[in-house]
Amino acid sequence: MPELPEVETIVRDLRPHLVGARVAGVHLGHPAAIRHPDPPAFAAGLAGARLGPIRRRGKFMLLGCRGPGLPRGTALIVHLGMSGTLCLSAAGEPRRPHTHLVLDLGADRELRFVDPRRFGRLLLGPPAALERLGRLPRLGPEPLGPAFTADWWHACLRRTRRAIKAVLLDQRVVSGCGNIYADESLFLARVHPQRPADRLTRAAGEAVRRALPIVLRQAIRSRGSSIADYRDGFGARGAAHESLFVYGRQGLLCVRCRTPLRRTQVAGRTTVFCPCCQR
DNA sequence: CACGACACCTGCCGGC
DNA sequence: TGCCGGCAGGTGTCGT
Structure with a gap:
């Protein structure tokens, strides 16, 4: 969605x-x-x-x-x-x-x-x-807002052994990231989606934190990804899915190193990454 | 508490 | 052609 x-x-x-x-x-x-x-x-x-x-x-x-x-x-x-x-x-x-x-x-x-x-x-x-009343979840900071700070992010990472991708998808940590843009952000940051969050170096964690807003802003400029059902406020398709680096591209070649992109499951979700670039 | 598995739905696609 | 399994952008609940 x-x-x-x-x-x-x-x-x-x-x-x-x-x-x-x-x-x-x-x-x-x-x-x-x-x-x-x-x-x-x-x-x-x-x-x-x-x-x-x-x-x-x-x-x-x-x-x-x-x-x-x-x-x-x-x-x-x-x-x-x-x-x-x-x-x-x-x-x-x-x-x-x-x-x-x-x-x-x-x-x-x-x-x-x-x-x-x-x-x-x-x-x-x-x-x-x-x-x-518990009818709405408590959401973490907006990734495009000032509250998504390095302090908050690294404190969240340090506290858990879950895969970094699972942390990106956790709406209590940061709100709004889903499966497409989690994969895209990890590719941009060159971080393997399975890496336990508490075992990322500070620099790698920072790379993920910085990649997320870049990926999201780019997708907003392209009016969102219309892979199946998504339509904008007037019923038209977006174009962001046309410029994705990894999501949905398993088997195709990494745009950076030409290694075939691999598909796996992380936190129960289909995940595509470059086994060469993402460590 | 933290985490993974599963449930919740319909539609579409590919294989047989 | 038709049936069946697998899969899909998310998240709430339950059990370990």
């Missing part, structure tokens, strides 16, 4: 169209997509609400919502799971299968959440309160 660059692209696409819009109607699809509150309360809370600021936190999207009966700081919180999309559509456009939420925004516009695999999640409420 969408990782940080894909979610960031959608947020930037939707922001100018959603802020200030009023929700004239709500249509729910599969109720399992809605994690909080129960579906009737979720729909009732959104109906008539005014949409405010939209932002990203890790792989979550948060759309501010104001309305009668909604607590201060309420947001519509969307996680896209593996196959979710959040797109602005013309109201007349036929709804795709697996459309689980439609917000009628008037002026012939609809915001649609489509998610075939239903790993995505929708919540409505103040994020801090949902975190306290």
Whole structure:
């Protein structure tokens, strides 16, 4: 699914169209997509609400919502799971299968959440309160923000024997990195994905910490990776998958040393790396 | 506590 | 052609 660059692209696409819009109607699809509150309360809370600021936190999207009966700081919180999309559509456009939420925004516009695999999640409420209730996970620092410091990162690495790739995927350590950009960052840093985190040299750990924002920013510039389901806020594909170095390229030659890239499993996830460059 | 295994879903692709 | 296994960008839970 969408990782940080894909979610960031959608947020930037939707922001100018959603802020200030009023929700004239709500249509729910599969109720399992809605994690909080129960579906009737979720729909009732959104109906008539005014949409405010939209932002990203890790792989979550948060759309501010104001309305009668909604607590201060309420947001519509969307996680896209593996196959979710959040797109602005013309109201007349036929709804795709697996459309689980439609917000009628008037002026012939609809915001649609489509998610075939239903790993995505929708919540409505103040994020801090949902975190306290255990409905939202506590996320680590943003990798593109000032809190992703060398001190924090190396303290996290020193504390665990897990593979470095598992640490990159742990949203409590750093939020927003997924399987594609973990592999890409480790390739750029020349670090083997299986290396136990506590056995990395300081320099190697630093190389990973520095590679991650570079990889993520590049992917944002390319509007995200559309390998299968991902689409931007208007339903179009991104281009970041066209310039990946390792992800999905097992058997092809390393762009640096021409060694065939190898595929393995790390932390239960398919992992591609260069056995020559990454140590 | 830390970690790995597994579950949760649908769709698509390749092999037989 | 059709069936079946394997695989997919994520994460919550459970058992060791």
